[in-house]
Amino acid sequence: MKTLGKKIRLLRHQKSWSQEDVAKQLEISIPAFSKIETGITDINLSRLEQISKLFEMTVVQLLTFNDKEGQESYNTEVDSLTLKLHEREMELIDLQKKIIELYEELRAFRK
Known part of the structure; x- marks a missing residue:
């Protein structure tokens, strides 16, 4: 999951969003989002779908980015x-x- 977290962080940087910006949009805490980016927390499918929509991608595009x-x-x-x-x-x-x-x-x- 660390690779996915790095991809999410890279996408976030490309949009010039802070962790706080993304956490608010996902309706989670900043530490919870930070754990996603660092790979500490495994992402369930519903959260993965939520993140992919946020970055205007499909889940497959996000996973194969x-x-x-x-x-x-x-x-x-x-x-x-x-x-x-x-x-x-x-x-x-x-x-x-x-x-x-x-x-x-x-x-x-x-x-």
Whole structure:
């Protein structure tokens, strides 16, 4: 069941949902959902159906979900977000430079 739990966690991450979000939708506690993801708790068929509907999949799709495909999608998303973060950091550095330049102009103007 650990593999299924990893698949569920990967799907949850792809949707950017927290454990709390999923637990609420399943109407279970966060610790109970955490035990599903970690494979501590075996999932009965009705819970499996509930989880598959939540992720808009059939039970068969959920059980046969390819970890590598999901991981590649997850990695692509992480790479994209990392690039956006780098771009924002560069924008921030440029703005900081402009503030320093304006401050120095203001100081020179006051003298």
